[in-house]
Amino acid sequence: MTTLTALTQERRLVTAIPGPKSLEALQRRSEATSGGLGLAFPVVVERASDAILLDIDGNQIIDLGSGIGVTGVGNSAQRVVDRVIDQVQAFTHTCFTVAPYMGYIEVCEKLNSLTPGTFKKKSILVNSGAEAVENAIKIARNYTKRQAIVVFEHGYHGRTNLTMALTAKNMPYKEGFGPFAPEIYRVPMPYSFHWVGDQATITEDAIEMVTHKIDKEIGAHNVAAILIEPIQGEGGFIVPPKGFLPALSKYSTDNGIIFIADEVQTGFARTGNMFAVENENVVPDMIVTAKGIAGGLPLAGVTARAEIMDSVHVSGLGGTYGGNPIACAAALGAIETIQEENLVARANHIGQILGDSLRAMQAKYPVIGEVRGRGAMQAIELVEPGTKTPNTAAMNAITKYCQSKGVLVLTAGTYSNVVRFLPPIVITDELLKDALSVLDEALASL
Numbered sequence: 001m002t003t004l005t006a007l008t009q010e011r012r013l014v015t016a017i018p019g020p021k022s023l024e025a026l027q028r029r030s031e032a033t034s035g036g037l038g039l040a041f042p043v044v045v046e047r048a049s050d051a052i053l054l055d056i057d058g059n060q061i062i063d064l065g066s067g068i069g070v071t072g073v074g075n076s077a078q079r080v081v082d083r084v085i086d087q088v089q090a091f092t093h094t095c096f097t098v099a100p101y102m103g104y105i106e107v108c109e110k111l112n113s114l115t116p117g118t119f120k121k122k123s124i125l126v127n128s129g130a131e132a133v134e135n136a137i138k139i140a141r142n143y144t145k146r147q148a149i150v151v152f153e154h155g156y157h158g159r160t161n162l163t164m165a166l167t168a169k170n171m172p173y174k175e176g177f178g179p180f181a182p183e184i185y186r187v188p189m190p191y192s193f194h195w196v197g198d199q200a201t202i203t204e205d206a207i208e209m210v211t212h213k214i215d216k217e218i219g220a221h222n223v224a225a226i227l228i229e230p231i232q233g234e235g236g237f238i239v240p241p242k243g244f245l246p247a248l249s250k251y252s253t254d255n256g257i258i259f260i261a262d263e264v265q266t267g268f269a270r271t272g273n274m275f276a277v278e279n280e281n282v283v284p285d286m287i288v289t290a291k292g293i294a295g296g297l298p299l300a301g302v303t304a305r306a307e308i309m310d311s312v313h314v315s316g317l318g319g320t321y322g323g324n325p326i327a328c329a330a331a332l333g334a335i336e337t338i339q340e341e342n343l344v345a346r347a348n349h350i351g352q353i354l355g356d357s358l359r360a361m362q363a364k365y366p367v368i369g370e371v372r373g374r375g376a377m378q379a380i381e382l383v384e385p386g387t388k389t390p391n392t393a394a395m396n397a398i399t400k401y402c403q404s405k406g407v408l409v410l411t412a413g414t415y416s417n418v419v420r421f422l423p424p425i426v427i428t429d430e431l432l433k434d435a436l437s438v439l440d441e442a443l444a445s446l
């Protein structure tokens, strides 16, 4: 077996982006793969370590996206690699509901102890964020014997049929893919930057709107669950105003509704807490995790109060691959990395550098309407200067400029005008500052 040495953590361009080999390979991509797949950064990757991607032309690119918030512990993190190699040699699959293994049990023990709440918790593992959200809804409906699910404007929960229905944005996620699942109710989200009401009373006003809609249009006693991202990801890193999540959680408890936190994007140290709800000491009844959980292998979890998880009949939950042993080994390596490298503190440190730097750019460039987010999950919303009118052209120009200089940034937002930053939490200060200097140039070039 050959062992690869880790890539140096520095940006290095040896060709234009994309280079000739990538261009050729991308031609094959378009011949072989569905045109329905997007492409954010047009190079083909050969290797990656921590926050650096090496493409097949030899360019080293700074990764500020982590494969959409997945490789928080770094790409091919050592503890993940070691455990995966051991596991893949031991056995690759049995199906946990056929013949169980320790990795699945250990990941669930970790989820039960790391998620907020001192009550007894239990978990299941599945393959993707969307599948975890689907299972959360199944369990909540089964437990409450109610059907209605409340979700929020700007929310994103996945691309399967049920999760498309839960997701707010039509294009590109839902267009032409209906009919969608019934009994899903979407309520207003206090998106402060675009809130037309009084900023001073936004939390109270939004809670009043949401609970009024639930009480009058659905009936609280018909609601199985309220599902919310503690910071909305695809919607554009929308941070609910202080007090909103606690009030929603209390309303849920008062009405026998399961409060589900979708921490697929925010979880596992990303926002400077292990889970984003901890920022306001919110304790969800149920928490959905994926992305950052396993350092790049496909894994997701649903964790809830034991009585909720145990209410389901035997064999009501499961799936062929859910909690695959290799993915579980990766998760144990990733969680160990988060704990031993203290990545919660690291995410706060990154948040300081990122936030200070983005706010300094906002002061210089009026195209930045707002800087928001927490920890290693922050974004800029781009506007026509002096207004709140979305500026998609600026978003595209910035991402293209960064791309040409070897910096990968992702976009987001209901109005397609947000550039978001989700660097690996292990990114070095130097690399992050280098990437931010490229962003500054990109803004200056507009």
Ligand SMILES: *Cc1c(COP(=O)(O)O)cnc(C)c1O
Pocket: 127, 128, 129, 130, 131, 133, 156, 157, 158, 159, 229, 233, 234, 262, 263, 264, 265, 290, 291
């Ligand atoms: C990505 C995401 C999902 C869906 O996860 P997949 O693994 O892509 O199915 C669900 N919820 C949130 C908040 C996400 O960011």
